[in-house]
Amino acid sequence: MSQPNAIPVTLAEIARIAGVGRAAASNWRRRHDTFPAPIGGTDVSPQFSLTEVEAWLRDQGKLRDIGEKERLWPQFDALGDRAETGRAIAVTALKQQHHDVVLESEPELSLSHSAEHLVDRAIALAEREGPREVFEFLLGRWLDTHVRQISSTPEPLAQLMAEIAERVRTGTESSGPRTVLDPACGSGGLLRAAADVCVGGSDGMDPVLLAGAEKDPVLAALAAARLSLTSLEDTASRPWTVDVRTADSLREDSHPDLRVDLVLCNPPFNERDWGYEELATDPRWVYGLPPRTEPELAWVEHAVSKLRPGGVAVLLLPPAAASRKAGRRIRGALLRAGVLRAVIALPSGCAPPHSVALQLWVLQADRPGQRTDVGHSVHLIDAGDAAKNADGLDWIALRSGVFAAIGVKDHALRQDSPGDFALWQIRSVTVPTIDLLDDEVDLTPARHVPAGSSGSFVELRESWSRFSTLLAEVQQSAGSLSSIGLSAKEDGQPGITTIGELARAGALVVYAGQLPAEGSVRTGAVSKAGVPFLAVSDLLMGGEPGGWIPEQEVAAAALRTTERNDVIVSGVTRAFFAWVEDRAATVLGPQLYALRVDPAKLDPWFLAGCLRAPANGRQAGTHTSSSARVDVRKLQVLQVPIAEQRRYGEVFRQVVRFEQTVQELGDLGAVLVRELSNNLSAGRLSQS
Structure with missing residues (x-):
């Protein structure tokens, strides 16, 4: 009411x-x-x-x-x-x-x-x-409320882009005035990051201009408002000017006479109606008229046109911009002019769309007297496998590796890190421009980075150390499990019950996974306000959730989430498995089930151990189609007292730990074989 x-x-x-x-x-x-x-x-x-x-x-x-x-x-x-x-x-x-x-x-x-x-x-x-x-x-x-209509640049990525632009422009020293432009500024995240860089790294009281353009008038107003509250505690009397205008920067240059030190931009992707017809004779297309299907290259040329001599632009672009045939002529022109400095392939999940591994393009306008022939080189950096930590992507490792690859010092490298910590899983190569000017002009970093440079030597040593530790754990577990006595007698064996009977007796509750609304599942790194989503297909691909759903949508759709110590069961024969959940909350997809036990009546490890036996899944399978399903309520469980369940449960826990260790040992062994082969094939065998 x-x-x-x-x-x-x-x-x-x-x-x-x-x-x-x-x-x-x-x-x-x-x-x-x-x-x-x-x-x-x-x-x-x-x-x-x-x-x-x-x-x-x-x-x-x-x-x-x-x-x-x-x-x-x-x-x-x-x-x-x-x-x-x-x-x-x-x-x-x-x-x-x-x-x-x-x-x-x-x-x-x-x-x-x-x-x-x-x-x-x-x-x-x-x-x-x-x-x-x-x-x-x-x-x-x-x-957050309008995340489907509005995408913004995540704060760590915005900070990285601003720092790359500033460090490339000035090296390791910062001085002089600051003029920054974002021609597609959204709510002002990139300009806000640029403000932090300008305040933190500048000497003197030089003025700062933060200019932006955004075709959505509400976003433009929010960007101006955001920058109007810029905190200047450490340089309180320094003059700042904010100039954010409502405009479509490609069709209507919002600041036609402005030339800036830095351009930061996360332009819209795949916009076919970007103004190709009316802009055919635009003077900004110094490197060629962007094809209708290459709007991202139009943004690149616009950004370069706004730079002062020596100014730097950093743009976030989809990976196709580096390889599509339609754009090879413009990419070649950028290379010949010596404007393109670096292409950095980021890990997937850094920014929307989270399923795509986006790229950073770093461009620099010529300084007076600088040569503009094909004697230049380009840094190609593949950070697609950058290190992860408990919170997701390790941004400190990523920024340090990127700065090392482009030849600038990172003052923020944490002191407790080993010397080459920043190079962890970041591959890079510096390629002469002439070597890139072939028929394709493909700037995708992974196409050029040598396979033998994929890991640092410290990483390789740590992998061998981890391999030895796992080998010792396998030997210890094998000794413990091989000593377990197994009875050969069938007389006196415990009785059998089923999940359905246990549910009717109140020993557990069965919750079936649900199909989320179309478009609600995101891919990439899980947001802080997101819940992991696990589907049967994820089990076939390795077992980890392949997507996530915003908490707000989970609540709105009344999707049920798992709890710790739930027993999760797959209801598909080809991906049949059961395990004890250790995550705080996960949304289960169709054909997955959560069994929530009464701990006074059932031990979760005992239950999972009984259910995960392959023979159990075959017996409960429906076999009605080529992808047979498992009737979870028909799965069988031993009937033993709770004290005996816990004894069985502890052994089942040891079996699971043994399985996981053996699998990790095999995976790490494959990595070591690959890295050794890559380094040997690259001629890195020591002469001593």
Whole structure:
């Protein structure tokens, strides 16, 4: 029932308020009759009264102090219209801009009465908690809410692009004025990163100009607002100018007379309607008219046209831009002019689209007196297998390896790292321009990096050390397991039950995996606000989740997630397997099942051990098609007391550990064979 004065919140917001996963909020709604009734929204994404939700959470002992920002965002979101909410967030910052920041062209933003009221509340909160903190919070929530319509450059990648541009332009020293342009600036992430680089690495009080263009007027306003709050604690009196304009930079150069030190750009990909016909005689096409199918090369030429002598441009591009036949003439012209300095292949998942391994192109305008013939060289860097850590991609390793490959020093290399830590799994080669000017002009790094340079010698030594450790573990496990006594008698064997019978007895609950909505599963590195998604196809490809779903969509679609110590079973014969889940939460796809046991009646390791026997899957298979399915409820389990289950479970755990160690040993052995073969074939056998 609609309540005009109520503050609406979604299930995702309720989960944030309670500090739980978003699937938990969906479960509360299903399981508790007292849960507040929806006051609006849709069946897929219902909305609830914040006041009623807080009262219910308080009664259930689940309410926590969420802070005023969390209370403020649902009211902005309730404005409903994406543009209206974005304009209101922008005005929140523009009314509080830093006194040393000059807005060259302040956007005109009209707001409704309710939006103006929210802006006043946000400004009052900003006076207590800080203007930038409140603005960045609201902007982050807005971008998360509209992630399907708006893609932004992740902060670590934006920082890397800004640092590459600045280091290539000046080497290891920073001095002189700073003028930066992003001709497709979105919400201003790249310009914000450039501001950090300019402040952190500059001497003196030289002025800074941050210029941008964006065809979406709401995004342009948000970018201007974001930069107007640039924090200058360490150089508080330094003059700054922000000039963000609403324009399509290819069709209409937003800053026609401006030449800059740095250009940073994450342009739109695969836009066929970029202005090919009307721009055929544009003077920016110094290196040739970009073909209709090569809009990314149009952005490259535009970026180079905006550079001062010695200026540097760094663009994030799809890998096809380096190899498509239609673009080879322009790539060749860039090489002959000595403009292209480096092509860096990034790991997949660095930025949307996460399934694609994007590339950074580094270009530099000629300095006066610089030669522009084919005597130049180009750095080709393949970081597709860059090191991972517990949080995903190791950005410190990536940046250090990239800086080493392009010949500039990385002052941020962590002190506890070994000397060649940054080269971990980053391959690079410097290729003379003349060697790239063949019929294809293919600049894909992987096509040129020698196979023998794939790993550092420290990495190879560490691999041998790990191999020896695994070998010792295998020997130890084999000794332990080989001593286990197995009875040859069939008399007195335990009875057999099935999953279906155990479920009816209340010893476990069977949860079936679900098919997510089309387009909801993302690929690449899992976002901090994402839940891994596991499908049967992932089991066939190695066993790790191949995608993820934003938590907000998991909650909205009421997708069930696994819990620790659930027993996961595949219901397909060709990928039949069972294991004890150790991840906090995963969304299961179709034909996968989670068995949630009562620990007083069933030991999860015992259950998984019984189920994972190949013979068990064959017996429970339906055999009705070429891809036979397993009827999970027919899978058989021994009937033994809980104490005996735990004894079996411990042995099953040892068997699993033995299996994993043997597999890792085999995989690492294959890596060592490959690396030794590559290095020997490259002539690296020591003479001593």
